[in-house]
Amino acid sequence: MKTVEIPSLRVALIGAGKLAWSLIPALQEAGAEIVQLISRDAARGQHDREAYGIPVGGTRPAELLPDLDLVLLTVSDASIPEVVGQLAGRLSPATVLAHCSGSVPLSALSGTGAQSGVFYPLQLFTRAARTPLQGVPFFLEGNPGALELLQPLATAVSGRWYPLDSAGRRQLHLAAVWACNFPNLLFRLAESLMPAGMDFRVYEPLVRQHIDKVFRELPAASQTGPALRGDLPTLQAHLQMLADQPALAELYRTLSDLIRPGVWEGQTKKGSPGEP
Ligand SMILES: NC(=O)c1ccc[n+]([C@@H]2O[C@H](COP(=O)([O-])OP(=O)(O)OC[C@H]3O[C@@H](n4cnc5c(N)ncnc54)[C@H](OP(=O)(O)O)[C@@H]3O)[C@@H](O)[C@H]2O)c1
Numbered sequence: 001m002k003t004v005e006i007p008s009l010r011v012a013l014i015g016a017g018k019l020a021w022s023l024i025p026a027l028q029e030a031g032a033e034i035v036q037l038i039s040r041d042a043a044r045g046q047h048d049r050e051a052y053g054i055p056v057g058g059t060r061p062a063e064l065l066p067d068l069d070l071v072l073l074t075v076s077d078a079s080i081p082e083v084v085g086q087l088a089g090r091l092s093p094a095t096v097l098a099h100c101s102g103s104v105p106l107s108a109l110s111g112t113g114a115q116s117g118v119f120y121p122l123q124l125f126t127r128a129a130r131t132p133l134q135g136v137p138f139f140l141e142g143n144p145g146a147l148e149l150l151q152p153l154a155t156a157v158s159g160r161w162y163p164l165d166s167a168g169r170r171q172l173h174l175a176a177v178w179a180c181n182f183p184n185l186l187f188r189l190a191e192s193l194m195p196a197g198m199d200f201r202v203y204e205p206l207v208r209q210h211i212d213k214v215f216r217e218l219p220a221a222s223q224t225g226p227a228l229r230g231d232l233p234t235l236q237a238h239l240q241m242l243a244d245q246p247a248l249a250e251l252y253r254t255l256s257d258l259i260r261p262g263v264w265e266g267q268t269k270k271g272s273p274g275e276p
Contacts (some may be wrong), residue, residue, distance in 0.1 A: 015075035030156035102173035105166035117142025227256035
């Protein structure tokens with residue numbers, strides 16, 4: 001449901017990928033006018049323009065329309081420097097150029113003549129479905145002219161945003177790998193260790209209950225398991241069961257030691273991950 005509207009903005013996007021597929025309709029619902037979508041894949045660009053009623057296309061950044069309020073780079077991180085290079089000296093100081101990356105510094109946008117900013121949503125996007133943006137945390141950075149536009153835009157699109165500089169955003173992105181990508185690897189490893197023929201979904205009630213607790217009580221108060229209890233016989237039995245998978249045995253050993261430092265030596269001190 002739309003809660004805040006922004007003054008009419010003329011917006012162009014460069015890059016018709018996973019983020020653009022969800023961001024374009026969210027911007028439109030917030031009241032922005034998406035006047036152009038540039039995609040180097042002309043068929044994909046046309047598909048998305050027809051889906052969202054965007055009047056103008058193009059396949060090269062140099063084809064950007066004049067008098068834009070905002071140009072959003074929704075290209076892959078690796079392509080940002082190349083696209084910015086193609087915009088060198090082409091934008092006016094009345095335009096804001098922003099990228100949407102968690103790991104590319106603000107400085108990557110310099111040299112176009114525009115105000116520069118970052119509009120980074122901490123969420124996963126796919127082209128298989130639209131991801132709603134209401135409530136998704138956005139992390140914003142930029143010079144004052146850019147923030148003047150990006151802050152109300154983030155309020156209208158999501159209602160939840162935080163200022164964060166490039167170093168902080170890099171740190172947030174690193175932590176996101178631990179919060180999201182590594183847990184999924186652990187789910188895959190858990191699935192590989194299950195009794196043959198069983199469906200991973202038997203873990204769903206357990207995992208959902210745990211995730212609820214993590215966000216209610218926070219991770220430090222949510223740790224459970226044999227390592228935390230200092231249950232050495234169970235830990236050793238598990239290690240024995242992993243004897244023919246040395247990489248997993250090593251990981252099991254390391255993670256258990258991070259949950260409770262000294263647990264393998266029978267020590268009883270409970271620690272926090274990362275504590276010496
Ligand atoms: N996906 C996510 O979950 C997510 C989450 C938060 C932030 N982001 C950020 O959003 C931005 C876009 O990511 P994405 O996942 O949407 O990427 P994506 O799905 O890979 O799409 C990127 C788009 O940019 C185009 N492109 C790549 N290089 C280009 C170039 N040199 N010139 C013109 N177009 C080019 C690609 O075209 P081709 O198909 O021809 O390669 C593709 O259409 C990135 O900065 C990313 O860090 C993504």
